[in-house]
Amino acid sequence: MKYRRLGKTDLKVSVVGVGTWQFGGDWGKDFKQSEVDAILDKAQDVGINLIDTAECYGPHHLSESFIGDYLSRHNREDWVIASKFGHHWEEEWSHAWKVDDVNKQLDDSLKALQTDYIDLYQFHSGADEDFDNDDLWTMLDKEMQAGKIRNLGISIGSNQNIYQTKQATDRNASAIQVVYNRLQQEPEDEVFPSCLEQDLGVLARVPLASGFLSGKYHPGVKFEDKVRSRRDQEEIDIQLKMVEQIKAREVPEGVDMAKWALAWCLKHDAVSCVIPGCKSPEQVEMNAAAADLDIVSDDHPSTWK
Template sequence: MKYRRLGKTDLNVSVIGVGTWQFGGDWGKDFTQTEVDGILNRAKDLGINLIDTAECYGPHHMSESFIGNFLSRDNREDWVVASKFGHKWHDHWEHAWSAEAVKIQLEESLQALKTDYIDLYQFHSGSDEVFLNDDLWTMLDKAIQAGKIRNLGISIGANDNIFQTDKAEEVNAKAIQVVYNRLDQIPEKEVFPSCIKQDLGVLARVPLASGFLSGKYHPGVTFQDNVRKGLTREDIDKKLTLVEKIQKEEVPEGINMAQWALAWCLQHPAVTTVIPGCKSPEQIEMNAAAADLEFVKGDHPSSI
């Protein structure tokens, strides 16, 4: 495994992380604690040290609770735990952006994660209007001083949101999380240059384009999960036709497409880590192997 410094933090994170949105049950599968433990134990064996989650990944902090149960039996110091705030899913879904509401969310997340601190606490895809809240950022700075948060970050909802990215230093945020993959390169235009200028870490989410870049699907496939089943037949086939073209023209022979897609993200100098989701220890192994691919500028990721 390879590691990179996360922006201006003192954190060295694995270039492959674990995205845990799927633990909340929205990816067409309900997880058990045993399954989550198996995934995270295998991740640790492979040198992965970054877990990304959020309080709204599943009702009642479900993803965070799975992770917390695991951490309670492991060495907390071995992990970089990133979570997010701004949305609340208990008996129903709602937004929660006031300083007082986020303060409550933080305490609930700490309890669910069974930890005294969160390494990276991220503003979660909120509007520019709720972002501009001095009371919120003052409260979060006090939480840093109290040791409950080690670093702040911003998970931008739109991957061209340069407004929030440019203001990262003003609110003491040290990392940006953004959608970035071979099918969606929008951050390269403005967001990444701003991140480089401010020395912000970058967490690339959805690096496999919701599975389209896994190489497993072909035009005509149907999806049942809550994310992709909302796409039109035309949209699905258009994406998969492009993926087939990419696989034929860009992915070197003998290289797994999903691993190539992760390595493709990591070649950009702004990107610190990718955080693909996974359903099994086997998928963790496949993701981790992408760290052994090297992208030569002007070429394609190839085996070292």
Template sequence: MKYRTLGKTGLKVSVVGVGTWQFGGEWGRTYEQHEVDAILGKAKEVGINLIDTAECYGDHLSESLIGGYIHNNREDWILATKFGHRFHRNFERTDLYDPKEVIAQLERSLRSLRTDYIDLYQFHSGPDASFDQDELWDTLNEQVKAGKIRHLGISIGSNENIHQTSRATAVNAEAIQVVYNRLDRNPEKEVFPSCVDQNLGVLARVPLASGLLSGKYKPGAKFEANDVRSRRDSEQLDALIREAEGIRSDEVPEGTDMAAWALAWCLKHPAVTSVIPGCKDPAQVEANALAVELVEDGHPQDA
């Protein structure tokens, strides 16, 4: 495994992390504790130390499953979670960015994760009006001083949200999470330059384009109703799959696993600290980790 410094946080994170939206039950299946234990155990084995989750991956369900594993080895992990939504049922949430409610969410996350601190607490894809609450950030920074949060971050909803990105330093946020992959390069225009200027860490989510850059899917692919991908427009999905097929034939070296190539592609950008792909089982964790073999040294954030 390789490690990079997450911007001005100083945290040393593995360049491949574990994204855990799937543990909340919206990616076609549910998970039991022993399955999560096996996934995170494999992650630990291959040197991954970064876990990203959220309050609304289930009603703190993903966090609870993670907490069931990490409470015995908490010091081995960099734990990132988020705030701003209340889960009601699959694909249904309400926004909750009131400062008092956010503190209640923080306490629920701490209990679910079975920890007394969160390494990176992220504003979760909220609108600018919610972001622009001075009281919210004052309240969160009080929790930083209290030690319940080590660092603040922003998970931007639109990968072109330069408003929130550009104000990160002003609100004491030290990392940006953003959708970035070979099929979606929009952050390169404004978001990444702003991150570099501010020395912000960058977590690239959806680095495999929801699995489309794994090379496993063909046009016409169908997903179960409990899989978030089933909610996407079928014509747009087919167009992206065809684009991915072109990338595979034109850009991926022969004999190279496409998923590993796609993760390494993201990690080549000088702004990107780490990728946080989802994984359904230990084998996928191991496959994702192999991307480091394609990552060259000399990145600005190398630890």
């Protein structure tokens, strides 16, 4: 495993992390605690130290609760925990951007995660009008001073949201999370240059394009999970045809396409860590192997072996 500094923070993060949206049940599988334990055990075995989650990944902080149960039986200091705020899911899913709501979300997340602090607490895909709330950021700064939050981040909802990205330093945020993969390269235009200028860490989410870049699917496939089944079938088929062309033209013979797709993201100087989801220890091990591909350079400005 290789490690990179997360922007201007003192966090040293594995270049491959564990995304945990799937623990909430939206990706076609309901997890048991034993299955989450096996995934996180394998992650630690292969050198992964970053877990990315959110308060709305499953009802009642479900994903965070799985992680918290695991952390309660392991060394908290071994892990970099990144979570998010701004949405709420109990009986139904809703936005929650008021200062008091976010303050409660923070306390509820800490309780679910069974920890005293969150390493990276991220504004979660909110509108610019929600972002432009000085009282919110003042409250978050106070919670940093209180030790509940170690660092702030911004998970931008649009790949081209340069408005929020440019204000990161002024908001005391040290990292940006954005969708970035071989099919979605928009962050390279404005977001990444701004991140490099401000020395912001970058977490690349959806690095496998919702599984499209795994190489497992072909045009005509019908998805049944809650996330991909909502997408237009024509759009799915167009993207999967693009994936077939990418595999034929760009992926070296004998190289697993999923590993290649993760390594492709990591070759950009702005990217600190990719956070693919995973449903099994075997997928964790496969994801981690991307760090060893030749296109993941040791010369990245913030890489340690």
